Amino acid sequence: MNKGIFWFLLFAFSLFSSQQKPVQIAFLSDVHFQDLYGSFLDNDFKGITNPKTGKPTILRTMDSQLHSTRIFNENYFAFLKALDDIAKKGIKIVAMPGDFSDDGQAYNIQGLHKILDSYHKKYGIDFYITTGNHDPVGPFRQDAGKDDFLGQDGKPLGIYSKENIGKISNKIITKDIAESGYLEILNELKDFGFYPKKENLFWSTPFDFQSVKNYSYEKALQSADYSRRMYEVSKGFSVPDLSYVVEPVKGVWMIAIDGNTYIPKNLNENPNNPSNYKGASIGYNNVLTNKKHLIDWVKKVTQEAKLNGKTVIAFTHYPMIDFNDGATDEIENLLGEKKWQLERVPEEEVAKTFAEAGLQIHFAGHMHINDTGIRKAGGKMLVNIQVPSLAAYLPAYKILTIKSSNQLEVETEVLNDVPNFDELFPLYEKEYETLKKDNNKILWNKDILESKSYHNFMLFHLKELVRLRMIPDDWPKDFIEKAEKLSGEDLLLLAQSKNQLKEKRINSESFKKWNFEDVLLDLYKFQSADELAKKDISQERQQQYQTLEKLFQESQSEDPFISKLKSVFKILSLLSHGEPADHFEIDLKKQEIKRL
16 A cells, blocks of 8 residues: 555544544423323322323313413423434433422322433433422422312312311322422432443542542442532531532533522521421522532532543523523513512622633523523633423423534424323313303413414413413503503504604504514513524514614603503513524634524
8 A cells, every 4th residue: 555545544544533423412401290190109099080091190280380380281291202302313311400390299200210211221311410499399308289280070189298288178198299308309310310320431529529530430429328418508507419520421521510509497497397498499699608619619620621621511400691681670670670580580690600610501491491691701601501491482402512622502402293292181171161160260261272283382371371470470560451452553653653653664554463462472482482482473573573672762751651661672672682592503712602
C-alpha cells in the first residue's frame, strides 16, 4: 500500500474513532402518574367498572381535573405513548424532573415502578428521576386521601388512609393512599437513579462526593443509604435530600438536584411530625436560604467535571430562571404579587448563583409550561429549559442531543395523538348526568367528551380551567365583568378613535370575530405553550393582537380600565415573543441560542 494512503487512512480512522457518537436524553416532566389499573395491598377495591372496556378503573372525577392545573387520568395513556415514542427513536436515557407521581401514594409509585422496569427490560431504557413537590408531598410519610375519586353511581368517592380524615361518606380505607415520604420513595424507586448501578461510570451524592480517580461502586453504594443523605433544613430539623450525580455514558454527567426544601412551620414542634413542614412548591428561592449545601456541591461537581472533560447536564423539578418572558413585573402590576403563581418565580439571585457555580444547562418542570430562559453572569451563561407536562396543555416532552461539549440541540415532541385517551369517557358521561341533578353544582362543559384527539382534549381542558379557576382566582371581578363581552372591534375603539383608525388604515371589520374571553384564553395558551401556541391561534388573530398592543401603548388615556387593557396586551406580546422554545441549538462556546 502507498505510504501516503496508509497514513491518510490511519489519520481518518483515529479522527473518526475520537468523535463520540451524539448522546440523546429524553426529558419527561410532571407525568403525575396515577395508576388507573392499580390495586391496594390491604383492600380488595380495584375501581369501578368501565362499560367500554369491562375493566375496573381507579380514576378521579372530570369535575376535579377541570379545576386542576393538571389532569389526573388521561395522562396515564399519554405517559405510555411518550415512552413508546422514545423507545421507537432508540433513545436509551430518560430523565424525569419530578412530579413523576401524583402525591407519591404507594399504589402509584408501585405502578410507576412496574412500567419503568418493563421499558428498561424490553428496550434497554435507563431512567433517572428526581423528586418534585408531589413526590414526596412532605419529607416523611403522612396519612392522606382524596375526596374526588369517581364512584360507581357517578358521585364522588373518597379514598383515605384512615378513618375521620375525609369529607365523603362513601369511602374506601387503604394505607396505600397515604402520601409516601422520602424513605418509601427511595425504597421503591432506588433502581431509577437514586442508587448507583454497576454499569454507571460514576455516581455520587452531596454528602459523600468522590473524585473520579477515587471512585468505586462499593463506596457509592454505601453513600446511597437513606441514613447518609440527611441535612439540617433548620436547626434541629434533619430531613432527607436525594440529590445525586451520575455518569450513565462516557463523558456525560447528569446532576439530579433534589430542589425540595421542606421548612418546619413550628420550630418548637417534634422534628418527626410529618404535618409540621411547609410545602416545597416555591422552589429555589428556599434553596438559597435553607439548602445551601446544594450550591457548594454543584460547584464541586462542575469543577470535577471540567478537570475530567465531562459535559454536565442538570435537571431538577424547579425552574432556575423567570419563566414569564419578561412579563412578571407587568403581571404583578396588573393582578398583584400573589396571583398567577408569581410566588413560584425564582429570584434573579438563583440564576446568578448557579451560573457562578458552573451550571450551563438545566432542565426543569413544575410549571407545566414550555419555555426557555437565558441568564448571563460574570461571563458565564445558564440556560433553563422548561419541560412541559404530559398532564396539561401543551402535552410534550423534550429531547436533548449532545453533539459535542459545546454544541447541543433541543427538540420538543408534542403528543397530539394518544391511543385510548378517550377510554374513560363513558364514565364521565355518568358523572355528568349525576352532577346535572345537583342544581347547586357548577357544571363542566360536556363538549370535552367530543374531543377527537389528545391535543384537542388538552386544549379543551385549558379552556375549562381558565373559565372555572384561572379567571375567578386571578382576575379582578369588576374588570372581567366589564371586559369579557367586548369584541375585538370594541377593544380597537377603546385604544384609538375611529378617525385615528381610519388614518392608520386599520379595518375593524375582521376584529368582530372574537371577544375578550378569547384574548384571555390565548394569553394562557402562550403562557403554557410559548411559541408552540401559535399553531392553535390563527395568524390573522396574532397580527391583530400585535396591532392592539401597539395602539394601546400609543394611547394617552389615564382611564384605569384602559391601563389594565394596555397591560393585558403587553403581557400577551411578551409571552408570545420569548426565546426559542421548540427546536433550537445551544452553542456554549459562543453563548448563543439559535432557532432551528
